[in-house]
Amino acid sequence: MARPHANRSGTDNKSHRGFSRRSLLTGAVSLGAAGSLGMVGCSRVPGEGKVLGGSLLDTLRNQGSVKIGIASEPPFGYVGDDGQATGEAPAIARVIFKRLGIDEVTPVPVDFGALIPGLKARQFDVVSAGMYINPLRCEQVMFADPDYLMLDAFIVKKGNPHGIKTYADVKKKGLKLASGKAYAQIDYAKAAGISDVLVLPDQVAGLDAVAQGRVDAFAGTRITVKSAVAGSGRVSATEPFQPVMDGKPAYGAGGFAFRLSEKNFRDAFNKELLKLKANDYQELLKIVGPFGFSKADMTDLTAKELCG
Incomplete structure (x- = not known):
């Protein structure tokens, strides 16, 4: 989730805020046969870590479609009842x-x-x-601005x-x-000296674990937690807070x-994103507001700054 850079404890929303939302992906993941998208019109595939211009945007324009990877995590990105992608990022x-x-x-x-x-x-x-932008991920992929x-917040009884x-x-x-x-909150907890964190599939499993007394709290982003507890009579969401690592x-x-x-492809996307952020984020807020995002969640931070 990238942007505003406001110290939620009262400093200006545009001041720099740090790096992470979920921990860097680790371990090999088995995947099905790679899709053909991105291969058409490419004369060669660059080596690992090599940055080239790329012609994928032209290919996608010609075919009129694009495939987006989502992690089925409301409200960031998930498949709605109609089978279509919805959430903040797909919108x-x-x-x-x-x-x-x-x-x-x-x-x-x-899976995330x-x-x-x-x-x-x-x-x-x-x-x-809504993937958190951090230096380790930036070594593997290229991010648009946040x-x-x-x-963060907790699901509690x-x-x-x-x-x-x-x-x-x-x-x-x-x-x-x-x-x-794969949540960044695992790293935040470990930085606070919590060595034993129960890793669950998602916030829904987290809500159940708290409600059943198997854990005392489930850590997530403030919007993930708020979305999970909405309408539940068994659990509550704590007030949002700023996590700390290494002081x-x-x-x-x-x-x-x-x-x-x-x-x-990234540059063309980023150019349009910056247009949505213009005029005090008015157009962007119209898109993401229905998913619980507010002006306090907006940011003018750049991917370059987050990647360090």
Whole structure:
């Protein structure tokens, strides 16, 4: 989730905020046969880590469709009841790709940990999942500028009986914490000295674990947590807070990821994204507002700054 860079504790929203939303993807991921998208019109595939201009955008324009990788995580990106991609990132993608001359957007749902491997294997053309931008991921993929900046929160039992506000509280009180697979919150917890974090598939599993008393809290982004607990009488969401790593704020800013070989594609996308951010983010907020994002989540931070 990339953008605003405001220290939510009161500093200006445009000040720099840090790096991560979910931990860097690790481990090999088995994928099906790579799709043909991205291969057509390419005379060669660049070596690992090599950045070239790329001709994928022209190919996608000619065929009129683009495949986006999503991780089935509301409200960032998921498949709706109608079978279409929805959420903050797919909604932005649909607008921008249309302006780039690509009318059809096809979702490819995968596990979050399979997004970068799937992109590199050409299973889809772009990651559209609100992925946190950080230096380690920037070594593997090329990011557009972030479209949001996010604080953390916890799912806790109704009324927050343990008074949990931060990771330090979890550590100090010896409580049991869970988070989602490949979430950056796992790293935040470990930085606070919490060595044993139960890793669950997603926030829905986290809600159940808290409600059943298997853990005392589930860590996620403030918008993921808020979405999960909506309408639940069993659990609550804590107030959003700024996570810290190594004594410094760890800012979660998310954006779209592209293969390193497709700089032209990324640049064209980024140009349209910056247009959406113009005039105090008015157009962008119209797109992402229905998914719970507000002006406080906007940012003018760049991918270059986040990649370090």
